[in-house]
Amino acid sequence: MAEKVLTKAASFYDVYERKSGAQDVTHYCPGCGHGVLHKLIAEAIDDFGIRDQTIFISPVGCSVFAYYYFRVGNIQVAHGRAPAVATGIKRTHPESIVISYQGDGDLAAIGGNNILQAANRGEKITVFFINNAIYGMTGGQMAPTTLIGQRTTTTPRGRTAANEGFPLKMCELISTLESPIYVERVALTDPKNTSKVRRAVRKALRNQIENKGFSFVEVLSACPSGWKMTSVQAKQWMVDNLLPQFPLGVFKDVSKELEPSERSKVVFSTENMNELLNIPSEENIRTDVPKPLTKFQNPRIILAGFGGQGILMLGLGLAQAGMQAGYHVSWIPSYGPEMRGGTANCHVILSEERIGSPTVSKPTVLVAMNLPSLEKFESQVEPGGLIIYDSSLINQSPKRKDVKVLGIPATEMADNLGNTRIANMIVLGAYIAITGIMPKDVVVDALPIFIKHKKLIPLNVQAIEKGMAFVDKNNGHA
Amino acid sequence: MAKQLIKGNEAIVKGAILAGCRFYFGYPITPASEIAEAAAYYMPLVGGTFLQGESEVASIQMLYGAASGGVRCMTASSSPGISLKQEGISYSAGSELPLVLIDIMRGGPGLGNIAPEQGDYNQMVKGGGHGNYKLIVLAPNCAQEMCDLTMLAFELADKYRNPAVILADGFIGQMMEPVEFPAPVTELPEKPWAIHADKNDETRLICSIELEPEVLEAHNRHLQEKYAEAEKNEVRFEEYRIDGADFVLVGYGVVSRVLQTTVDLLRDQGHRVGLLRPITLWPFPGKRIVELSDSVDSFMVVELSNGQMVDDVRLAVNGKKPVHFYNRMGGMVPSPEEIADQAVKFLED
Ligand SMILES: Cc1ncc(C[n+]2csc(CCOP(=O)(O)OP(=O)(O)O)c2C)c(N)n1
Ligand code: SF4
Numbered sequence: 121m122a123e124k125v126l127t128k129a130a131s132f133y134d135v136y137e138r139k140s141g142a143q144d145v146t147h148y149c150p151g152c153g154h155g156v157l158h159k160l161i162a163e164a165i166d167d168f169g170i171r172d173q174t175i176f177i178s179p180v181g182c183s184v185f186a187y188y189y190f191r192v193g194n195i196q197v198a199h200g201r202a203p204a205v206a207t208g209i210k211r212t213h214p215e216s217i218v219i220s221y222q223g224d225g226d227l228a229a230i231g232g233n234n235i236l237q238a239a240n241r242g243e244k245i246t247v248f249f250i251n252n253a254i255y256g257m258t259g260g261q262m263a264p265t266t267l268i269g270q271r272t273t274t275t276p277r278g279r280t281a282a283n284e285g286f287p288l289k290m291c292e293l294i295s296t297l298e299s300p301i302y303v304e305r306v307a308l309t310d311p312k313n314t315s316k317v318r319r320a321v322r323k324a325l326r327n328q329i330e331n332k333g334f335s336f337v338e339v340l341s342a343c344p345s346g347w348k349m350t351s352v353q354a355k356q357w358m359v360d361n362l363l364p365q366f367p368l369g370v371f372k373d374v375s376k377e378l379e380p381s382e383r384s385k386v387v388f389s390t391e392n393m394n395e396l397l398n399i400p401s402e403e404n405i406r407t408d409v410p411k412p413l414t415k416f417q418n419p420r421i422i423l424a425g426f427g428g429q430g431i432l433m434l435g436l437g438l439a440q441a442g443m444q445a446g447y448h449v450s451w452i453p454s455y456g457p458e459m460r461g462g463t464a465n466c467h468v469i470l471s472e473e474r475i476g477s478p479t480v481s482k483p484t485v486l487v488a489m490n491l492p493s494l495e496k497f498e499s500q501v502e503p504g505g506l507i508i509y510d511s512s513l514i515n516q517s518p519k520r521k522d523v524k525v526l527g528i529p530a531t532e533m534a535d536n537l538g539n540t541r542i543a544n545m546i547v548l549g550a551y552i553a554i555t556g557i558m559p560k561d562v563v564v565d566a567l568p569i570f571i572k573h574k575k576l577i578p579l580n581v582q583a584i585e586k587g588m589a590f591v592d593k594n595n596g597h598a
Numbered sequence: 599m600a601k602q603l604i605k606g607n608e609a610i611v612k613g614a615i616l617a618g619c620r621f622y623f624g625y626p627i628t629p630a631s632e633i634a635e636a637a638a639y640y641m642p643l644v645g646g647t648f649l650q651g652e653s654e655v656a657s658i659q660m661l662y663g664a665a666s667g668g669v670r671c672m673t674a675s676s677s678p679g680i681s682l683k684q685e686g687i688s689y690s691a692g693s694e695l696p697l698v699l700i701d702i703m704r705g706g707p708g709l710g711n712i713a714p715e716q717g718d719y720n721q722m723v724k725g726g727g728h729g730n731y732k733l734i735v736l737a738p739n740c741a742q743e744m745c746d747l748t749m750l751a752f753e754l755a756d757k758y759r760n761p762a763v764i765l766a767d768g769f770i771g772q773m774m775e776p777v778e779f780p781a782p783v784t785e786l787p788e789k790p791w792a793i794h795a796d797k798n799d800e801t802r803l804i805c806s807i808e809l810e811p812e813v814l815e816a817h818n819r820h821l822q823e824k825y826a827e828a829e830k831n832e833v834r835f836e837e838y839r840i841d842g843a844d845f846v847l848v849g850y851g852v853v854s855r856v857l858q859t860t861v862d863l864l865r866d867q868g869h870r871v872g873l874l875r876p877i878t879l880w881p882f883p884g885k886r887i888v889e890l891s892d893s894v895d896s897f898m899v900v901e902l903s904n905g906q907m908v909d910d911v912r913l914a915v916n917g918k919k920p921v922h923f924y925n926r927m928g929g930m931v932p933s934p935e936e937i938a939d940q941a942v943k944f945l946e947d
Pocket of ligand 1 (some may be wrong): 199223263
């Protein structure tokens with residue numbers, strides 16, 4: 121049942137050792153187009169002298185075993201995924217010649233999106249698409265290219281447009297895209313057409329050798345076994361039925377307009393990694409920051425307000441400065457139901473020990489920048505804890521008597537500084553002053569890390585100082 | 599010391615690049631998109647490639663291609679996206695391709711939500727795709743480990759020629775913590791099997807098909823031997839206050855962080871409680887649990903799922919001691935107090 125390849129190209133193995141059974145013949149049926157197309161490709165690889173650079177993608181389908189034959193690098197892939205795998209290998213080895221070879225089920229059905237997207241990205245690969253209007257490998261089921269009226273094992277009464285739609289015309293589709301540089305449909309019927317196949321194969325490969333772009337060659341091909349015909353009948357059926365449905369010709373070719381270029385290897389940089397990755401390399405953790413009073417140690421902080429008040433930024437500033445002060449720190453924006461209702465909150469922990477739960481269920485510190493936040497979290501604060509609230513926006517003081525409370529008109533003070541949005545830094549100043557958790561200079565050192573607009577840094581420093589001064593002045597009243 | 603306050607998701611990308619990874623193929627999904635975004639930003643700066651594939655199905659196949667070419671490569675996704683990647687994962691395991699997958703788990707099943715869950719344990723640890731394969735699965739619980747374990751994942755993937763996974767949750771991904779980044783890896787392992795498009799590898803083949811049952815069985819035996827080797831060498835776990843404990847909490851990822859606080863709460867109440875945190879979910883620290891089941895009275899497994907890892911704990915304990923289970927799902931994360939209350943109930947039972 122197997123066809124012998126007579127004059128063997130050097131890009132074929134002399135003996136097909138990967139194959140079981142007879143190792144001098146392919147596994148393809150007599151009259152099958154796959155063997156002929158293989159031969160034309162192998163000869164082209166020989167003639168271009170690219171055997172050592174070629175990587176062949178063997179698809180799922182009858183050509184799954186292409187790696188038995190082609191003496192080139194080979195990747196056997198999942199059904200329909202050849203263009204995605206080809207993308208992966210070509211991107212890592214742009215110097216290589218990648219051939220993606222697919223049947224119609226593989227390319228036009230299960231892998232339809234993969235081929236369209238690879239074509240549209242203009243991957244610099246060569247695609248050979250065997251269209252035999254049937255699933256050969258699995259025994260003759262309908263393919264997306266099966267003709268209307270064609271009987272297959274899954275269209276026993278013939279394909280109907282009503283049930284299965286019309287045959288998919290891939291060259292027509294792909295040639296509408298901007299990226300592909302060459303799209304042609306050819307047919308393995310008579311010697312004249314076969315020589316056109318040979319030319320198309322070479323052109324599609326040359327395009328890649330010259331690093332020009334995505335080339336797509338659809339090859340109409342007989343599947344006598346799937347069609348349940350003799351080889352001779354199959355050839356005639358192609359001429360009578362397939363060719364009228366799938367017109368031959370060049371659908372797109374802009375390759376001449378493109379200049380050839382070098383296929384160069386990927387070069388990785390390994391120098392200056394810290395700089396490129398924005399990783400600090402200079403010592404930035406202090407070891408000389410004195411401990412605060414016991415009641416202010418290891419704070420678990422909830423910061424809450426409405427969106428736009430810079431709550432997350434305040435938490436970040438605290439965590440960044442806390443880290444530089446030598447604490448273990450964590451910062452997490454609120455998750456889940458708490459996120460709703462236009463409020464923003466985050467949890468920050470500064471600790472001398474490794475931090476367990478990064479979420480704060482019983483805060484030792486609550487920073488409330490609006491009334492809903494105060495109302496929501498006040499009851500959760502640990503006895504002996506601390507509540508700081510913006511008294512310019514919240515005109516009722518917390519009810520708790522077992523916690524320390526500081527009302528600070530942060531928004532009003534920020535307005536006086538000319539920028540409402542700086543209220544968060546006033547609160548940060550107040551917090552460090554009241555607790556002594558870290559000195560001002562640590563916070564000031566940290567500012568450039570979490571403030572994007574460098575020209576706002578002096579204003580932020582001023583705000584922190586205002587917050588600290590407020591606490592100093594009102595100490596005892598807090 | 600130089601530290602950076604950074605989100606876990608971003609620490610993954612920097613760790614990957616420091617480990618020599620220069621190829622990222624992925625498809626966006628919350629809560630893993632930040633990984634794609636950081637990769638899109640940093641990869642080109644270090645001569646690498648970032649490509650947004652057309653789907654998760656395609657992205658993992660792009661990795662299949664890249665890994666065939668011998669480079670370190672990665673992708674990241676979240677639960678529904680991982681379900682789609684299972685095809686390529688099975689093929690990669692079959693073809694023995696080293697690649698690194700990040701799963702920032704979210705609520706399920708179906709579209710679920712974007713809050714943290716641990717419902718992907720089974721599909722990663724037990725193999726969500728077809729065939730007799732295992733993935734190396736690492737479960738970080740802090741930003742530092744998002745970096746360190748990602749680097750380790752690349753090393754183990756190469757060492758065992760197998761996909762390796764970082765299984766984390768939205769919590770660990772979103773949280774910012776200090777990370778001290780290690781020096782970049784400069785020596786990458788040779789890959790004599792990989793396809794480089796040069797004279798030496800014209801006959802190399804990356805392949806998962808094998809028609810002959812005998813040969814495919816032999817290949818499967820080879821895979822199992824490899825897995826046995828990994829089980830011998832790569833089990834990693836961490837313990838907290840386990841000395842003298844007679845009640846052992848077991849949890850991974852963000853849960854292990856909550857459990858650390860739970861242990862402190864319970865110890866303060868006078869209970870002799872400790873914590874075992876698997877760092878490798880596969881290979882699972884079952885041996886350690888077998889040992890513990892001799893000395894402790896009972897276990898309590900806590901998961902953000904319907905109970906997936908608990909099966910592995912029960913398998914190891916093998917009926918010797920009670921294994922209690924407490925869970926939250928749908929994106930709910932229990933507080934240390936909530937778990938402590940539950941533990942006390944089990945303890946007093
Ligand atoms: C995911 C998946 N689905 C289905 C199959 C079964 N299958 C193998 S080959 C094939 C059809 C191949 O047909 P085609 O691409 O036209 O190639 P041909 O065999 O005709 O050359 C199918 C459906 C598979 N291997 N994988
Ligand atoms: S079944 Fe069809 S496609 Fe497959 S080898 Fe035979 S003739 Fe060729």
